[in-house]
Amino acid sequence: MLNITGNYTDLYQISMAQVYFHENKHLNPAVFDYFFRKNPFQGGYTVFAGLGTLLNALESLRFSEDDLRFLANQGFKADFLGYLADFRFTGTLKSCHEGDLVFPGAPVVTVHADLIEAQLIETLLLNTLNFQSLIATKAARIRSVAGVAALLDFGLRRAQGAGGYYASRAAVIGGFNGTSHVKAAQDFEVPAVGTMAHSFVQSYDNELSAFRAFAEDQPNNTVLLVDSYDTLKSGVPNAITVGLEMAARGHSLKAIRLDSGDLAYLSKQSRQMLDSAGLHHVKIAASNQLDEHVIKSLQEQQAPIDIFGVGTSLVIGRPDGALDGVYKLAQYRDKPRIKLSENTAKMTLPGHKQVLRLYNSQNQPIGADVVTLADETKPDIMLHSFEPFKSMDLHKLTAKPLLKPVMKAGQCCETQPTLKDIADHVQFQLTQMPQDYRRFDNPHEYKVGLSPGLKHQRDSLAQQLRRQA
Amino acid sequence: MLNITGNYTDLYQISMAQVYFHENKHLNPAVFDYFFRKNPFQGGYTVFAGLGTLLNALESLRFSEDDLRFLANQGFKADFLGYLADFRFTGTLKSCHEGDLVFPGAPVVTVHADLIEAQLIETLLLNTLNFQSLIATKAARIRSVAGVAALLDFGLRRAQGAGGYYASRAAVIGGFNGTSHVKAAQDFEVPAVGTMAHSFVQSYDNELSAFRAFAEDQPNNTVLLVDSYDTLKSGVPNAITVGLEMAARGHSLKAIRLDSGDLAYLSKQSRQMLDSAGLHHVKIAASNQLDEHVIKSLQEQQAPIDIFGVGTSLVIGRPDGALDGVYKLAQYRDKPRIKLSENTAKMTLPGHKQVLRLYNSQNQPIGADVVTLADETKPDIMLHSFEPFKSMDLHKLTAKPLLKPVMKAGQCCETQPTLKDIADHVQFQLTQMPQDYRRFDNPHEYKVGLSPGLKHQRDSLAQQLRRQA
Numbered sequence: 043m044l045n046i047t048g049n050y051t052d053l054y055q056i057s058m059a060q061v062y063f064h065e066n067k068h069l070n071p072a073v074f075d076y077f078f079r080k081n082p083f084q085g086g087y088t089v090f091a092g093l094g095t096l097l098n099a100l101e102s103l104r105f106s107e108d109d110l111r112f113l114a115n116q117g118f119k120a121d122f123l124g125y126l127a128d129f130r131f132t133g134t135l136k137s138c139h140e141g142d143l144v145f146p147g148a149p150v151v152t153v154h155a156d157l158i159e160a161q162l163i164e165t166l167l168l169n170t171l172n173f174q175s176l177i178a179t180k181a182a183r184i185r186s187v188a189g190v191a192a193l194l195d196f197g198l199r200r201a202q203g204a205g206g207y208y209a210s211r212a213a214v215i216g217g218f219n220g221t222s223h224v225k226a227a228q229d230f231e232v233p234a235v236g237t238m239a240h241s242f243v244q245s246y247d248n249e250l251s252a253f254r255a256f257a258e259d260q261p262n263n264t265v266l267l268v269d270s271y272d273t274l275k276s277g278v279p280n281a282i283t284v285g286l287e288m289a290a291r292g293h294s295l296k297a298i299r300l301d302s303g304d305l306a307y308l309s310k311q312s313r314q315m316l317d318s319a320g321l322h323h324v325k326i327a328a329s330n331q332l333d334e335h336v337i338k339s340l341q342e343q344q345a346p347i348d349i350f351g352v353g354t355s356l357v358i359g360r361p362d363g364a365l366d367g368v369y370k371l372a373q374y375r376d377k378p379r380i381k382l383s384e385n386t387a388k389m390t391l392p393g394h395k396q397v398l399r400l401y402n403s404q405n406q407p408i409g410a411d412v413v414t415l416a417d418e419t420k421p422d423i424m425l426h427s428f429e430p431f432k433s434m435d436l437h438k439l440t441a442k443p444l445l446k447p448v449m450k451a452g453q454c455c456e457t458q459p460t461l462k463d464i465a466d467h468v469q470f471q472l473t474q475m476p477q478d479y480r481r482f483d484n485p486h487e488y489k490v491g492l493s494p495g496l497k498h499q500r501d502s503l504a505q506q507l508r509r510q511a
Numbered sequence: 512m513l514n515i516t517g518n519y520t521d522l523y524q525i526s527m528a529q530v531y532f533h534e535n536k537h538l539n540p541a542v543f544d545y546f547f548r549k550n551p552f553q554g555g556y557t558v559f560a561g562l563g564t565l566l567n568a569l570e571s572l573r574f575s576e577d578d579l580r581f582l583a584n585q586g587f588k589a590d591f592l593g594y595l596a597d598f599r600f601t602g603t604l605k606s607c608h609e610g611d612l613v614f615p616g617a618p619v620v621t622v623h624a625d626l627i628e629a630q631l632i633e634t635l636l637l638n639t640l641n642f643q644s645l646i647a648t649k650a651a652r653i654r655s656v657a658g659v660a661a662l663l664d665f666g667l668r669r670a671q672g673a674g675g676y677y678a679s680r681a682a683v684i685g686g687f688n689g690t691s692h693v694k695a696a697q698d699f700e701v702p703a704v705g706t707m708a709h710s711f712v713q714s715y716d717n718e719l720s721a722f723r724a725f726a727e728d729q730p731n732n733t734v735l736l737v738d739s740y741d742t743l744k745s746g747v748p749n750a751i752t753v754g755l756e757m758a759a760r761g762h763s764l765k766a767i768r769l770d771s772g773d774l775a776y777l778s779k780q781s782r783q784m785l786d787s788a789g790l791h792h793v794k795i796a797a798s799n800q801l802d803e804h805v806i807k808s809l810q811e812q813q814a815p816i817d818i819f820g821v822g823t824s825l826v827i828g829r830p831d832g833a834l835d836g837v838y839k840l841a842q843y844r845d846k847p848r849i850k851l852s853e854n855t856a857k858m859t860l861p862g863h864k865q866v867l868r869l870y871n872s873q874n875q876p877i878g879a880d881v882v883t884l885a886d887e888t889k890p891d892i893m894l895h896s897f898e899p900f901k902s903m904d905l906h907k908l909t910a911k912p913l914l915k916p917v918m919k920a921g922q923c924c925e926t927q928p929t930l931k932d933i934a935d936h937v938q939f940q941l942t943q944m945p946q947d948y949r950r951f952d953n954p955h956e957y958k959v960g961l962s963p964g965l966k967h968q969r970d971s972l973a974q975q976l977r978r979q980a
Contacts, residue, residue: 072714
């Protein structure tokens, strides 16, 4: 649906690229790290999402003739534009699996490419991974409190423009079961869901006629919206009438939908009314400004809701709205590079690195990752990034590397998993992770530390640069 | 950039449309209202944006063959799909001007079309108008505290996927001067801005070489990022060296950019250092998680910053992230329709309506709009929506209608204004609006009331439906 070309980027990438090109340094090898600094939603983890989208976009990324014409008008030079006209991304990506739980401070993706190529893909990479990871994380948090209820994405109308498209993809990764967004359902092979709005009911002379008309036309997909006039006095009784009529014809009313008022109270009353009429099979769906907090509260009150439709809060990742992922140069011409910044915590980790996830003797993740130099073996000790007296003994632990090649020479080097595979992988990891780390409120902090080799490299490089400055 | 087809919608629009079609009620005339319930950002107004985008999308909206194939697989019927294959939007839109200040509770757009057409465009309309109005409002709030400083949109990397594209358009409507997003600059004819990232500086052996290389390659567009190692000890001194070298060659260093640390302190120190070196013409740009609150504080401290680069907070409209605009059936087959809801405040306004903005004898807006029936003349009194003892005497006021035809029979019926025209219109209205209503914190509440005719129509319809229920 989105036609992503080379100009889907920040101008400074192109400005820098021209300098690299004219200085003839553009083909020198570089390594960039993608990482983030804070889990969203005051949660304990982040669900990594968007990788499949990114890989597809990188394989087909080109500068169009329109792009080049615009850049020429901006004053970019003909020789450089010739380079862009032939641009293909030919680099290597090492990455966590899509759907991995990832944590602040550890590289999630490393890009190994000619300096100019690595620079030119920065904005696209950030735009894709930051957003989908945000939404997948939100969806996973909602899933974590929704029990066995179905979760449906209803967000397109309040989504941030076309942002709603990939929000629907990411929602499925985090544990949603369907989307109202037809185009997303079509492209991502996700169930499309939805039946009626208030306008439908209003367009009939009375609610019962509206319900009957719908049930007549789509008897296999009837969900009746019951709050247009009065939920318990009008909507539910009319839905029961139609539910019984459908049953008499051998059809089955799928559900009623509550969209306003006190959902706990109304769902309990509705359930009772449906059950009393023998309509035990009719499910109850609820919508109206739901988020993980409201759903958690409804579940605690044992509201008999089978299906939650979540809109705005999901697709815009409220309240955070963005994952703070960044993309930093870690190595250039085989030499590690660092950025110091005025804020010490924003100092980067130099060099080509690996991330090891640590497991105990029962092969359970212990809640810690160690960032190492790429060619290091598992270290015996993990050091805190900044506090000199904090460390962890790793002798008794095993380690598995998280970063694996997913693209080589600009081509995907493994079959991409389906969205369902990715979603299953998320849930599997959540069951594996110790409970304290995935706690809904005030989770225990997952540890990300450095190997002695990496810490030494970072600190000596920083010292050297400070001495120069 | 975005290929919007008919399936860019919620499934329920299509489910309802099939019922309308099979019941042969699809061609009956309907009126829908677009309105919202709350100004974002605890502000006093909302900047209406996205209309131009919407009108263009409506003119070209079609169901593609892919769309129809998918819908067939979902079980929609052949006769109905035949209708969709020929679908064109042929309705009328009456709307506020793009860039008008608009307020909760009053219709901003009314759609007059066959029921089926009006229904099928709902999601696209909401998705477009809600998001751009949110971002234009955010941008206007930032503009209101930024004085004469230039405001640049740097947000694409943290934008909600392709949402960043229209965020850049809306930012300009609200008062921004340029964007880093090349594609948006290209398509919306907005200045494209941006020069270098930290990675550029890091890729050289030292900061001075990096600065020189850039100034050499793009002497007319050099903004040096000065915080890679140490702003005042390294970045600014090196920028001064290069600024003087450029001056000696007849070029002019445009600006330095601060991207971390205490921006008030660093900008004052940097200004002094630049001035002492005679580089009075070199501007100071600042970025790093800016929003209207930080910029307001910097301005109050008289930080000598000439250019603000605003990213995440702008393009995701933090903290709200969404405008709560809705689209409700107001009239069907020439009869007014209402939705009651469990929440009284969510009761809709029935019928074909107009909105009148009220002015005093000096032709100044007084801070109130009255919603009337479309065929009413200016009423003498305006009533509060829900409080029976609140009203306003309108005898001495004049009124101008806000809703005017912008699309007839599916075609735009006036030349669309340029983005600059729209942006100018926003600023003009803000200067016209009484100060209390545009106050940054705790603004005075703009009044939106009802004409006696409309209130009577709403209340009698509500009573009638409650009696039925």
